[in-house]
Amino acid sequence: MCSASYFGVLGATFVVNSGATVVNGSVGSSPNPAVVGFPPGTATGTVHMTNDATVQAAQTSSMSTWNCLTGSLVCGTNLSGQNLGGLNLGPGIYCYNADAALTGTLTLNTGGTYVFQISGSLTTAEGSTVTAPSNARAYWAVGNMATFDVSTTFYGEIYSVFDVNAGTLAAFSGGGLVSLHGSVTLDTNTVTGP
Secondary structure (H helix, E strand, O other): OOOOOOEEEEEOOEEEEEOOOEEEOEEEEOOOOOEEOOOOOEEOOOEOOOOOHHHHHHHHHHHHHHHHHHHHOOOOEEOOOOOOOOOEEOOEEEEEOOOEEEOOEEEEOOOEEEEEEEOOOEEEOOOOEEEOOOOEEEEEEEOOOEEEOOOOEEEOEEEEOOOEEEOOOOEEEOOOEEEOOOEEEEEOOEEEOO
């Protein structure tokens, strides 16, 4: 399976936080080393204020993971046109030919590996949830932007080509937030990294 990022939050153009965000892991941005809002945000790892070798390596690793998720793995179930909310899924490789949306609850019902290949954007509605057991690994490869509305509770490692926008009090577990070519915007979030 594809390796995962070892950063809790990783941007490309910048990372901007408002409020008492808590990141379990490191925070950085590369190639543009702009990280704003730490503090009041806190991280259990290092907050990288420069485009140092560690952040550069993290972006290189994240791009390799993206290439693995989107180039090496073949879609098993095409969910195009279906809302993720209300679905109860087992391990597998799922894909969307365009945008994907989550309204309500998506249940990942057992341990194992889940991969979601989304050609367009990923958007959640307020209060939406992805639930999974602790022995599940979920990877989200988003071809455009990932936007998480207020109070979303989301599970999995998120790799977005462009911006990642986390609404107020959105909480993330089971992996970090990675933007390959855009920014990450946070607002009083909890991010439990890998």
